[in-house]
Amino acid sequence: SYELTQPLSVSVALGQTARITCGGNNIGSKNVHWYQQKPGQAPVLVIYRDSNRPSGIPERFSGSNSGNTATLTISRAQAGDEADYYCQVWDSSTAVFGGGTKLTVL
Amino acid sequence: EVQLVESGGGLVQPGGSLRLSCAASGFTFSSYEMNWVRQAPGKGLEWVSYISSSGSTIYYADSVKGRFTISRDNAKNSLYLQMNSLRAEDTAVYYCARGKAMVGAFDIWGQGTMVTVSS
Numbered sequence: 001s002y003e004l005t006q007p008l009s010v011s012v013a014l015g016q017t018a019r020i021t022c023g024g025n026n027i028g029s030k031n032v033h034w035y036q037q038k039p040g041q042a043p044v045l046v047i048y049r050d051s052n053r054p055s056g057i058p059e060r061f062s063g064s065n066s067g068n069t070a071t072l073t074i075s076r077a078q079a080g081d082e083a084d085y086y087c088q089v090w091d092s093s094t095a096v097f098g099g100g101t102k103l104t105v106l
Numbered sequence: 107e108v109q110l111v112e113s114g115g116g117l118v119q120p121g122g123s124l125r126l127s128c129a130a131s132g133f134t135f136s137s138y139e140m141n142w143v144r145q146a147p148g149k150g151l152e153w154v155s156y157i158s159s160s161g162s163t164i165y166y167a168d169s170v171k172g173r174f175t176i177s178r179d180n181a182k183n184s185l186y187l188q189m190n191s192l193r194a195e196d197t198a199v200y201y202c203a204r205g206k207a208m209v210g211a212f213d214i215w216g217q218g219t220m221v222t223v224s225s
Contacts, residue, residue, distance in 0.1 A: 033211035042215040086150065088212070090210045095141065095143075097152065098150075099150050
């Protein structure tokens with residue numbers, strides 16, 4: 001079965017740029033989606049199809065995908081960006097989530 | 107307002123059954139694929155099941171195949187998950203999530219309903 005690997009945690013200073021990676025075999029050939037989940041809340045889609053932002057998501061959120069790694073980039077990080085982030089793809093009629101990354105804004 | 111509201115969660119004994127419901131509003135439910143996603147306490151997201159807009163195509167995670175059944179009633183704008191032979195490891199918050207058209211992302215999520223399997 002297909003697996004997605006994310007770092008358990010990422011820290012970023014306030015106002016700096018955070019990068020969260022999602023590794024998978026030839027993930028560059030798949031559409032990658034990213035979700036933000038704050039404690040006690042449902043996930044929110046922040047990036048779809050590698051690099052597209054849904055309406056209402058700040059331009060500070062961007063994504064890329066190539067080779068074996070997809071990356072979610074959060075520019076000018078704010079305290080409100082502190083959350084768990086999950087990547088997701090479809091493989092063989094199965095949706096697969098990464099294990100999640102806890103983003104801490106220092 | 108586009109909204110998904112789950113219900114039906116609760117405490118059930120191992121081996122028991124439970125039926126979850128998800129009521130959709132604010133969009134044309136019959137035009138969208140739907141999914142169930144769960145999250146065990148303190149754990150990550152796990153996809154459970156998918157159903158196409160018409161209900162003709164259905165997929166399940168291996169962990170629930172043969173025990174869970176997804177269905178929908180487009181006339182009632184509702185999605186369901188029948189869960190049988192429940193195990194302790196099925197304990198989780200269950201979310202219904204709308205599939206973003208032609209994309210494969212989950213663009214709208216409900217608030218979730220808690221299922222606890224314990225004796």
